[in-house]
Amino acid sequence: MLTKEIHERPQMWRRNTVLFIISQAITLFGSSIVQMAIIWQVALETSSGLWMTILTLSATVPQTIISFFGGVWADRYPRKRLILLADMGIAVVTLFLALVFLFGETETILPWLILVSALRSIGTGIQTPAVSAVIPQIVPEKHLIRYNGINGSMMTIVQFASPAVAGAVLSIGSFHWTLLLDVATAIVGISILCLVSITQQRTSEQESSKSFFTDMKAGISYAASEKKVKRLLLNYGAFIFLSVPSSFLTVLMIERTFGDSYTFLTVNEMAVFAGMVLGGILLGIWGGFKDRMRTLAFGLLGFGAISLALGFTYRFWLFAVLMFLMSFFIPVVQSSTTTMLQEHVPEEKQGRIFGLLGAMYSGFMPLGTAIFGPLADTIKIQWMVIGCGVLIVCLGMQQIFRKD
Secondary structure, eight states: OOOHHHHHOHHHHHHHHHHHHHHHHHHHHHHHHHHHHHHHHHHHHHOOHHHHHHHHHHHHHHHHHHHHHHHHHHHHSOHHHHHHHHHHHHHHHHHHHHHHHHHSOOSOHHHHHHHHHHHHHHHHHHHHHHHHHHHHHHSOGGGHHHHHHHHHHHHHHHHHHHHHHHHHHHHHSOHHHHHHHHHHHHHHHHHHHTTOOOOOOOOOHHHHTSOHHHHHHHHHHHHHHOHHHHHHHHHHHHHHHHTHHHHTSHHHHHHHHTOSOHHHHHHHHHHHHHHHHHHHHHHHHHOOOSSHHHHHHHHHHHHHHHHHHHTTOOSHHHHHHHHHHHHHTHHHHHHHHHHHHHHHSOGGGHHHHHHHHHHHHHHHHHHHHHHHHHHTTTSOHHHHHHHHHHHHHHHHHHHHTOOO
8 A cells, every 4th residue: 555665765755744734734724714704604694504504515515426526536647636636726716706706796695605615615525535545645554643633633723723814804804805815825735735746546457447437336336345444434424414513503502502702603613623633633642542443432432422511511611611622532533534444445446435435524414414404493402412412422332342
């Protein structure tokens, strides 16, 4: 799975890794500012679970669909090239929409926000499988979980700053300035990524001669037949689905429980990202259990137990503390799942498998939002948080007492 260059030139993989992390962090910074601004704008203008559901679907359904294609492309074509093209495509679309906001008539802002999310989602669906599949090409296997943890922390540090920046930009300027800021960060990130050396992944002549849809079917068949891969994908999908109330509906939960305030929203987002940073850093230092599945179980149990406690909380300071603690376990779940797939799946199939992993996120999250979002307009979000917390704990216990 690993190329000889990784072992023979350690200084090269470290250089490539640092540059790759920085390039992705910079592009993520701009994207996070835009997405945060969109979420806040919709939540505070509508206070509607239905509109939040529509926004979530627009940001995830296109990614879910295109991920199947993106995974095949990541196995067929140079992954660095795919990442660059996706970044440039998102930047061009974002620039066009910024100009529309700057010079056009935007009497009704909500449809434009939905369009922004949908178009950017397509680019993400192409980029994400390629990014995940590149990592084992430039990082030795023994360092994968540490890299994934540290990389997750780096990404989260960027997201930690984005709520404050988004709030500042929206306070002093119009929405189009957030779009232009995203374009600027994309240009810088693309320039740095051009300096990263990534060799072309191995592709057998037999594989390259197959049709596009044959390749896609082969990836799905592999995931269905490989017990460990299938289990990891389904566990991750179940976690994403059950985490919707405590992770994606907290904006509405705060607005309805504690009041309509940018301060509460900012503190909440910063608590979440601070917890994720700490979790990723400690995972990078610790390296997890030798049994990766127990690391996954640890993350699920911790997230579920704190989510359960969150449902009984009606003081904002305690709410923020619990959000911080709960978020600590998110990188544990994500990094352990990603690392096990990187270690187990052959290099020539990783694009398709990570395309499926991306589809699990972008598919189960809107599915959960489509169910829990409308329910949030009829029953208290706290009850959904409690119920889903119990089910996530059960999911974690299942990993501990597995019989394989």
